Amino acid sequence: MKRFFKFFISKQYLKHVLMIIGVWILIVLLESWYLKWHTDFGEQIEVPSFYGLHVEDLDALIAGKDIKYEIKDSVYLDEWPKGTICWQYPRPTDSTGMYVKAGRTIQLSVVPMTPKMLVMPDVVDMSKRMAETTLNSMGFRTTVTFKPAPEGKDFVLGQLYNGKPIPAGTMIPKGSRVELIVAKGNSGESTPLPNLIGLTILQAQERLQTLTLTLYPECESCVTEADFANAVITNQNPAGGEGVNVAAGSTITVWATK
Numbered sequence: 110m111k112r113f114f115k116f117f118i119s120k121q122y123l124k125h126v127l128m129i130i131g132v133w134i135l136i137v138l139l140e141s142w143y144l145k146w147h148t149d150f151g152e153q154i155e156v157p158s159f160y161g162l163h164v165e166d167l168d169a170l171i172a173g174k175d176i177k178y179e180i181k182d183s184v185y186l187d188e189w190p191k192g193t194i195c196w197q198y199p200r201p202t203d204s205t206g207m208y209v210k211a212g213r214t215i216q217l218s219v220v221p222m223t224p225k226m227l228v229m230p231d232v233v234d235m236s237k238r239m240a241e242t243t244l245n246s247m248g249f250r251t252t253v254t255f256k257p258a259p260e261g262k263d264f265v266l267g268q269l270y271n272g273k274p275i276p277a278g279t280m281i282p283k284g285s286r287v288e289l290i291v292a293k294g295n296s297g298e299s300t301p302l303p304n305l306i307g308l309t310i311l312q313a314q315e316r317l318q319t320l321t322l323t324l325y326p327e328c329e330s331c332v333t334e335a336d337f338a339n340a341v342i343t344n345q346n347p348a349g350g351e352g353v354n355v356a357a358g359s360t361i362t363v364w365a366t367k
Contacts, residue, residue, distance in 0.1 A: 224284065
């Protein structure tokens with residue numbers, strides 16, 4: 110037993126222990142150096158904020174910084190200017206306190222330059238509420254114009270875009286304003302009926318625009334829209350003139366020729 114304990118304090122044993130400790134320290138130092146060299150351990154690069162920046166200004170933002178960027182996708186956001194960055198990962202250092210290593214690629218999403226195009230649905234004959242709900246849920250805005258009509262109160266009579274009828278299936282930008290022509294019903298009110306004979310169809314439409322009347326023109330000799338607009342009215346039913354009144358919402362039929 111005495112010889113056994115004597116071995117642990119011998120020079121040979123202590124020499125081997127010191128060698129083992131030295132090798133272990135060397136391994137730790139080499140591993141630390143390798144990790145630092147391979148992973149840039151301890152290096153910190155601040156992540157700038159790309160939010161709201163136009164795509165044309167991205168290169169200027171990262172100039173002199175050892176980082177890259179990649180535009181991964183586009184996101185349609187009506188409230189953001191076109192061509193601006195609306196999302197990034199990693200997020201900015203000033204809001205997260207997080208840093209990245211040299212050469213890190215920042216992933217970005219951009220609001221596209223062109224608006225998203227949507228298919229215009231057919232909302233004619235829907236109720237006003239249903240038509241507005243349908244269009245708003247798709248991303249359209251709506252405005253309502255009431256038109257006196259004896260039937261279909263509060264139902265959509267027509268759909269307009271930029272003041273012109275828009276057929277279902279037409280592609281228009283998201284966020285566009287669609288005008289709904291909604292039947293007001295016949296409230297028993299009366300409105301003056303002017304004499305339209307001698308006017309062109311276009312002039313008659315303009316004349317009735319401020320009145321609660323609908324013009325129904327007929328022109329057998331008209332071929333083009335220009336022919337139709339410039340055709341002269343030769344007869345109307347009911348007849349109009351000074352002191353003549355008809356029920357609001359009435360349809361006035363006119364006959365015209367080129």
